[in-house]
Amino acid sequence: xxxxxxxxxxxxxxxxxxxxxxxxxxxLIDAGKNAKQLCAALAEVGVSPDEIKAIFVTHEHxxxxxxxxxFLKKHPIPVHLPSGCAYKxxxxxxxxxxxxxxxxxxxxxxxxxxxxxxxxxxxxRASVGxxxxxxxxxxxxxxxxxxxxxxxxSAHVETGLWGCDAVILESNHDPDMLQTGxxxxxxxxxxxSRRGHLSNPDSALFAARLCAEGTKYLMLAHLSxxxxxxxxxxxxxxxxxxxxxxxxxxAEPDHITVLLEEDLL
Numbered sequence: 001x002x003x004x005x006x007x008x009x010x011x012x013x014x015x016x017x018x019x020x021x022x023x024x025x026x027x028l029i030d031a032g033k034n035a036k037q038l039c040a041a042l043a044e045v046g047v048s049p050d051e052i053k054a055i056f057v058t059h060e061h062x063x064x065x066x067x068x069x070x071f072l073k074k075h076p077i078p079v080h081l082p083s084g085c086a087y088k089x090x091x092x093x094x095x096x097x098x099x100x101x102x103x104x105x106x107x108x109x110x111x112x113x114x115x116x117x118x119x120x121x122x123x124x125r126a127s128v129g130x131x132x133x134x135x136x137x138x139x140x141x142x143x144x145x146x147x148x149x150x151x152x153x154s155a156h157v158e159t160g161l162w163g164c165d166a167v168i169l170e171s172n173h174d175p176d177m178l179q180t181g182x183x184x185x186x187x188x189x190x191x192x193s194r195r196g197h198l199s200n201p202d203s204a205l206f207a208a209r210l211c212a213e214g215t216k217y218l219m220l221a222h223l224s225x226x227x228x229x230x231x232x233x234x235x236x237x238x239x240x241x242x243x244x245x246x247x248x249x250x251a252e253p254d255h256i257t258v259l260l261e262e263d264l265l
Contacts, residue, residue: 003021003022003023003105003262003263003264004021004025004134004136004142004164004260004261004262004263005020005021005026005045005258005260005261006018006019006033006144006166006168006217006219006258006259006260006261007019007020007023007043007045007256007257007258007259007261008065008219008221008251008252008256008257008258008259009028009038009041009042009045009256010031010032010033010037010041010224010251010252010253010254010255010256011148011221011222011251011252011253011257012162012179012223012224012251012253013222013224013225013253014032014033014034014063014225014253014254015032015034015037015063015064015067015220015253016030016063016064016148016221016222017029017030017031017032017033017038017067018030018146018168018178019040019042019045019047019206019220020049020113020144021160022109022111022112022113022134023112024113025051025053025106025110025111025112025113026051026052026053026111027052027054027056027111027113027144028052028054028055028118028130029055029057029058030055030056030057030064030065030068030216031055031057031065031067031068031071031131031243032062032063032064032065032067033063033066033067034066034067034070034107034142034204035067035069035070035073035074036070037067037099038067038071039071039257041148041158042071044238045214045247046258049071049074049075049077049223050075052075053076053077053110053111054077054078054079054080054108054110054173055068055077055078055079055080055081055177055185056079056080056081056108056115056117056118056130057080057085058081058129058130058146058148058149059081059082059085059120059124059125059126059127059128059129059149060081060085060086060087060088060124060125060262061124061149065088065089066210067212068089068092068094068095069092069094069095070074071148072094072095072096073094074100074235076097076098077093077098078090078098078100078102079098079099080100080105080108081099081100081101081103081125082101082104082117082126082127082128082235083101083102083103084101084104084125084126084249085124085126085127085163086099087123087125088157090188096184097212099249101177102117104117104118104119104126104128105117105119105132111137112130112134112139113133113134114132114133114134114264115130115131115132116129116130116131116132116133116159117129117161118130118131118156118159118160119133119153119154119156120149120157120194121150121151121152121154121155121157121194121195122146122149122150122151122154123151123190123193123195123196124125124149124197126160127149127185128148129145129146129147129148129150129156129157129160129161130145130146130160131142131144131145131146131160131161131164131226132145132146134138134254136264142165142166143164143165143166143212144163144164144165144166144167144168144191145160145164145167145168146167147159147160147161147165147167147168147169147170148168148169148170148172148198148221148222149170149197149222150170150197150198151193151194151195151196151197152194152198152202153202153206154197155234156196157182157231158206162212163213163214164210164211164215165214165215165216165217166215166216166219166259167207167208167215167218167220168219168259169203169207169218169219169220169221170197170203170221170252171193171199171204171220171221171222171223171228171236171237171250172191172197172198172199172200172203172222172224172228172231173174173191173199173200173201173223173224173227173228174199174200174228174229174233175192175199175201176246177218177226177227177228177232178191178192178199178227179245180228181225181226191224191227197222198230200233200237201217201236201238202214203220203233203237203265204236204237204239204240205219205240207240208240208241208242211243211246213223213242215246216246216247217243217246217247217250217255217259217260218237218241218246218247218249218259219249219250219251219259220233220237220248220249220250220251221233221250221251222251223250223251223253225240225253230238230250230252233250234248234249236259247259247260
């Protein structure tokens with residue numbers, strides 16, 4: 001039996017960090033906001049920073065790495081990330097010694113988790129999502145997929161998330177809210193582009209396909225606070241999925257959101 005937790009510590013344009021824990025250890029995907037907020041969020045879910053075995057970074061934008069410089073001074077943890085986006089961190093004295101640089105597609109074994117990256121389409125120097133596989137006994141494997149900051153569902157994203165039991169998927173903006181909202185025209189173009197962020201309709205359509213193939217736990221993440229609402233994203237996804245057996249939740253920008261916390265056979 002394996003004890004599994006999938007928790008969003010916070011998710012949105014101001015900062016992102018996700019905790020995945022098994023009975024053999026914990027990892028973080030991204031470490032945004034700042035060290036104080038990250039440690040407070042970990043304390044809220046009862047996890048000591050020293051229990052974290054590794055941090056997996058998706059890309060170099062500040063909302064995904066903002067906590068690292070201070071956090072790593074007290075908690076020296078390996079940080080895995082694509083080499084293409086390491087330029088911001090490689091010159092930070094408290095971070096550089098802990099960097100583990102990789103090509104866009106690589107696998108690492110941490111505790112009893114196998115973490116495999118895949119390229120994602122975003123306007124960064126390098127951006128990846130992650131697929132985490134955890135054995136649960138009797139030859140079974142629980143699969144978790146993570147993909148935010150994606151302009152569209154590329155072949156790599158589809159392959160990375162396909163067949164996952166639990167998926168954390170971007171549902172960033174409502175297209176009408178984006179177009180009529182306060183952002184400058186150039187920023188609107190960037191967000192809506194194929195290297196920007198995934199819209200509610202595109203997220204919902206892909207989520208429906210994933211759930212038809214067996215995904216049972218779905219978290220909508222990285223919502224824009226200006227161009228979306230949790231209810232808008234949730235309702236569109238639920239309508240597309242149309243399966244009451246699937247647990248759907250929306251990650252909050254500043255608070256803990258639990259997708260799964262239970263014993264798995």
